[in-house]
Amino acid sequence: MPRASFDQLSAFVAVAEQGSFSKAARTLNKDRSTLHRQVSELEIDWGIELFERSGKFPRLTEQGASLVRPSKFIIYQMNALETATDSLFQGEQTSLSICHDASISSSAIKKIDQEIRKRHPMTTINWLSRSRDIALNHLIDGSADFSITLNQGAVLPDTGVSFINLGYPAFDYYVHRNSPLAKSKNLSLAEVQLHRQFVLEDLQQSQFGQQTLISSKISSASDPSVLLDLLETEGFSLLPKHLLGVREDEFVSLDVDFAVQSGHFGYVLLYPASAITKPLQQDCIDAVSNWFKQVCAPEKASY
Incomplete structure (x- = not known):
């Protein structure tokens, strides 16, 4: 049988952190006498002195100081357990699987993941890199909850799948800043077609991707980081600006005469049409939508 209760540990840690029984009592919304009793009982149960009380304020003993951290850990674990049981009681999923294609950056996934977990810390989030077709199969067979992907331009969603339009991030033709192409101005389509x-x-x-193949030499890569590394040596690529991430300064837009500005291509969030929108699912939708709102927000013009 444990010799310490959750209330006793909470009282001990609160006094240790606040340096005062009165401040700790206000923090825990309890009577000062209650905390005195709980800490005293804990000292008796453990057979050690946790605080020196000879001065105006209680001071941790060497033994007491060594027990603050493990006590805080137990309190954290208990609070996490309570949160988990509350979620299970409310019928919340214990895991969430989100598919995404390669054009979604790792920094985007990180931010979306963090926003969801702020509200659902006990939910396991699985991020699955999948093509649109494979992601659709996952949604239909129930092995995935959402998919973030390029909009195929269909008027109606796929059978059994609902969708939310997320917006239209900017895409552009990029080259590495050290590439000879970076210094060329007003390149014609014929000149660009000579390069990889x-x-x-x-x-x-995707339909969009097929429409943007303009070179006579096409090389594909499934990993965005590999593609960016390959661009260091030669060639160009049409990419969403957000995919450059922390390497944005390494690349510049290709100056061409057949496009006067960056293109914009739509993204959608797909999910099973039969899905019931619970707090977890709605928070996922909000987190994904919020990230795209930031990416798609127009940049302020400077004059």
């Missing part, structure tokens, strides 16, 4: 074009595999399989 790198294409993300997921983009190449």
